[in-house]
Amino acid sequence: MIPKETVELITETARIDEVVGDYVSLKKRGANLMGLCPFHNEKTPSFTVSPAKGIYKCFGCGKAGNSVNFIMEQEHVSYPDALRHLARKYNITIEEEQRSVEEIQQESEKEALYVVSQYAQKHFTHNLMETEEGRSIGLSYFKERGFSLPTIEKFQLGFAIDSYEDLLVHAKENGYSIDLLEKCGLIKTRDDGKQFDFFRGRVIFPIHNVTGKVIAFGARTLKSDKKEPKYLNSPETEIYVKSNILYGISFAKRAIISNDNCFLVEGYTDVISLSQTGIENVVASSGTSLTTGQIRLIKRYTQNITILYDGDSAGIKASFRGIDMILEEGMNVRVLLFPDGEDPDSYARNHSTEEVHQFIREHSEDFILFKTKILQQEADQDPVKKAALIRDLIASIALVPDAITRSVYIKECSKLFEIAEQTLINELNKFRRTKSAKESGADLPYTEIPEKKQEVTREEESVNELLPQEKDLVRILLNYGERDLEYEITVTEEEIGPDGKQKIHKEILQTTVAEFIVHQLLSDGLEFEQSEFAAILGDYALALEGGLILKQNHFLQQAEEIGKTAVDLVVTPYSLSAKWRDKHMIFTKLEEEKLSYMVKNAVYSYKLKKVMQFIQNIQKKLKNDITEEEVNQLLEDQMALFEVKKKLSEELGRVIIR
Structure with a gap:
């Protein structure tokens, strides 16, 4: 397990532009950076990186997330392994229990292949620099080619001893899986079951992936025997697909x-x-x-x-x-x-x-x-x-x-x-x-067979109708939750007026966008249907109970679906240029300028949709075989909901939040 404090340190330290920049050429575009998406083939850049928010979003394929999500997606690794990758990049020490070779080998085979490949590279480098055969044959060859020691170290060049079991014996002694070494092509098995080193008496060129991990090897013979192939190469594995790799x-x-x-x-x-x-x-x-x-x-x-x-x-x-x-x-x-x-x-x-x-x-x-x-x-x-x-x-x-x-x-x-x-x-x-x-495919005859439409129940339709309203409210929470907000309420006094009714007056209350939305929903017992939206609303409510308002980054740096959902809702591909406004004298109101109206409209639109959903449910129940008492209760509830619907419609017709 990686301690929570270390996870926070990694996510806070990792800069999204640097992480993505290891894989993608990024160009400045306003406050953001743009490049070609690494997750799908495109000719026009639609991949956006926001250094300020620490997130990326592709408007072509929809992939989005933070630095950890990017590494998970790009390297096809788990969340903990993505954190370890970033920790190595930023020289952050992870204080976790030391894993044994057996524990490492119990992880995914892909990660295990990286481990044994790295071990083999270190073994070949040791042979080159520390053994008499390696120095006299391998190192001499590299020096004859004009390679300096810093260059040899940079490319992690090595030497395979001219022995059938040099790597085999040392790997066994150090507890490495021979089966995994065989999958990497480093060990071969004869028909009689005898195992032996594949690379022997050759200088070694480790092949690295984009992030610098050793994934395969090329080995050149130094013998003049023409029957001997000049180069031997690793076979393709889960971590090495030759057609997707370039040396260097x-x-x-x-x-x-x-x-x-x-x-x-x-x-x-x-x-x-x-x-x-x-x-x-x-x-x-x-x-x-x-x-x-x-x-x-x-x-x-x-x-x-x-x-x-x-x-x-x-x-x-x-x-x-x-x-x-x-x-x-x-x-x-x-x-x-x-x-x-x-x-x-x-x-x-x-x-x-x-x-x-x-x-x-x-x-x-x-x-x-x-x-x-x-x-x-x-x-x-x-x-x-x-x-x-x-x-x-x-x-x-x-x-x-x-x-x-x-x-x-x-x-x-x-x-x-x-x-x-x-x-x-x-x-x-x-x-x-x-x-x-x-x-x-114009030259191929093709008849499309229409898919059978999947029936959608009334309940599913009702839930789906609410998703746009839920999405808009969560988007407002994430983008403007900390903003101040004034709103007007009607207060009923105890004193009776000249008309014989209780007096009323208006008051302006100060709050924040997050407090207003959470209070308006939870005080009426309303909960979101979509799980990620419900989780985000729940986090805001819990934090407000403790007197805190969560920052946007709290959600952007979360793993898996909540983090991706948050990214989708805070990144937009379009913004109105200030130069455009100045040059053409077009002063379209920005969201910030009409925030009060937008918040009120989103809350009351959601409530109205929810009330209409309740009314539909009542009308459905009235068609069932129920008692007279149950009918009366449902009709009473329906009348109350009609009254609420009327008031909400009136509220939506007036701008009362400033």
Whole structure:
């Protein structure tokens, strides 16, 4: 268990902009920050972060919450594990009972896989730095590659001893589950049941997820035996899905955001060498074909990708499909070809940081123009090949979502190939129509089978009718509960007036919005139907009994549904700009300016709806087979409710709260 005081310290310390900023590139938008939602694919940012309120909200998919909710959703972890994640980020010590290895292994398998992966990484790093074999073979290799000790430590590089049971024996001695190590691909089992280390006599490159947790390994052989595969890699697991991971992303994400560009390379050493040179906004696809998941991971941090190719790369043309996928995501792609015989790793080792930066600045070019040059070399003077080249190029341009960008590319191609723009536009439109038809399923016959409508009972309808009123009252409580409020009451005096009736006079009472709403509802015995709304109202009532008024943050920082409900009710996608009001002399009343009227209207509208619900229930009971006495009582209750309904309707027709 994490102590309550520590939970409060974590939630108070964690800054939502910093927490979300580890995963999403955020841009200032008024008092808030905006970015592309990490929970669903979108091209226009609808994900809002409010540093002042400590919350996030996506107006596209509806996901919302605080820092803890964000980590739970993003990392797919439990509430306690999300707190531990934030505690590590902010160097907060959690004083909880020490968990044994057995207790750790009893947790979810996913968390256990993280634990054994971290253990293996530390074991490989120990081998590299502390064993004779590791220093003489592994460390020597890394130093020959030009990697400094700080760089080796940063990327947590390691070495696997050339033994069939080095990791196996040490893991057993330290109480780690061999089954879990096998699931991570670190241990293998032969047909005869004998277990052995999978990585042997190899330098180790740990692979980290976005938050920096070790999730897999790449291992390079140092032997000259050509029968031996150069690289071995971890299999996919619950924590490692290769198509969604980029090597180096945890080290590069902040630099990608600050540079608004991501350099994409092929291998581990390319990333490490460039990073050591000072170019930190670099990641690798680790030898795999680029995937949509990897592209969208980069897109969280920038709209710009520069692909760095080896000088003698034979796979440039083969990579065009992956680049088309980048264009389809609406991103900007540039390409850089290193000199013959050079790759990013060797170029970074043989040149200064400034020389590398200068080379990239001067030689990177737009992908469409780069592709044109590559394909033109193949077409030469052959008209048929040239026509095929142009269609290939137009097919790539057709994938670009932005119409203006497409238009610019069409103009460039028109100049390069001396072909009329309209001809190219016609061809482009053919591709886009075909693409649109495929996406909409227009080429597939489809008959929709209507769902059978689920019957809704009268009671459910009645409850559903109340939800908008309940929601509005809770929204007002959360946003304005602490605000002062004056309201007018009618006081009946003991003294009899000239008309023979008791005198009455008006009084103005001072209170707060929270006190007014809670008193108005609870004094009439009214409770909310929706569970989260009822819980929030109950918390306000309990606090008021102790002379306190709860602050908005009390609810925003709660876990699970109450916290999410609170976030939904305090965040709005729209606000009237002060510049708009000044410029156009449009003075629409803001909620704060009509708060008194709004509070009264919300309370009495809810009461009126509730009274009408009571009347409906009575009318339903009158249709039942009941006694005359019961009928009379129900009719009496109904008359009383009609009187209350009349008074509430009158109240709603007058503005009496100021």
